[in-house]
């Protein structure tokens with residue numbers, strides 16, 4: 001096997017992958033219209049449904065070639081019936097992106113703004129649902145990757161259902177990391193991207209959702225040629241293939257990643273991510289860094305950290321120092337607030353974080369930042 005340098009990615013995806021997943025991409029050239037290729041798609045789609053404990057008779061995975069945002073685009077634009085409105089629970093950069101998708105398609109939607117650093121107010125959500133019987137779906141980001149906030153999806157889903165709407169949640173930064181059960185959490189549609197939870201490559205993304213609603217959406221207005229959920233679903237049902245050229249090598253990597261996912265096991269994998277986050281938090285506390293969110297409201301996969309107030313702090317310098325030594329840290333995603341993020345996804349474990357903090361301390365020292373920070 002070719003030796004590939006192992007980098008520790010602490011950015012919120014793509015994540016660190018195993019060598020076996022990297023190497024799974026090296027396959028003989030194949031035309032994806034061959035039966036042999038279609039045969040690897042069916043079990044892959046079933047596995048993706050299984051990860052969120054759904055019955056493949058009721059839920060299906062519809063694959064798209066693109067980064068995670070393609071699924072947001074597809075779900076938001078394809079699942080709104082005419083005369084219906086979307087309700088977006090807006091409490092972070094990713095739900096704002098969903099609002100942008102609505103704007104770009106000219107869709108009617110209600111943006112319910114909620115604090116970025118706390119759980120949304122369920123009563124407000126209920127009020128909006130009560131006042132607007134024409135809401136077709138409620139949209140919420142499961143885990144706001146910009147801040148690390150975990151949303152109460154189960155409760156929001158129950159409200160949506162009580163008022164005759166269905167629930168779409170963007171699980172891109174939680175799927176295959178935090179155990180999710182679509183039935184228990186009232187989820188009709190969720191989504192993810194291969195470079196995050198399953199620890200594979202960028203270029204393959206999937207919407208997982210209820211077949212009966214996808215079937216209904218056949219009669220919803222079609223707003224996109226390429227990003228239409230029903231069109232892609234129907235093509236899969238008829239042929240077992242993606243409508244247009246799939247990301248062939250990325251799919252081989254995803255297949256290997258799923259083998260490794262089920263080998264590691266849902267619980268063990270979540271425990272590992274928690275171990276990694278505990279190691280991240282230990283370093284934060286020891287160095288005296290401050291997080292944006294209280295830990296009780298975090299999903300436990302992203303730590304959003306404020307820039308230290310030390311005049312010598314320089315993100316670029318610290319980033320470059322760490323990067324040269326194989327560790328990638330990532331800027332924050334909160335408007336008007338300087339910060340950076342450390343994320344617990346990927347094929348890493350606590351010893352990688354211990355090694356990272358050593359390098360980070362050296363980087364602070366090299367920049368002349370006082371440790372501990374007070």
Ligand SMILES: *Cc1c(COP(=O)(O)O)cnc(C)c1O
Pocket residue numbers: 012013067068069070072094141143144145170171172173193
């Ligand atoms: C990563 C991510 C996405 C997708 O981002 P891409 O850059 O398009 O892959 C969408 N939603 C959330 C919550 C994410 O964390």
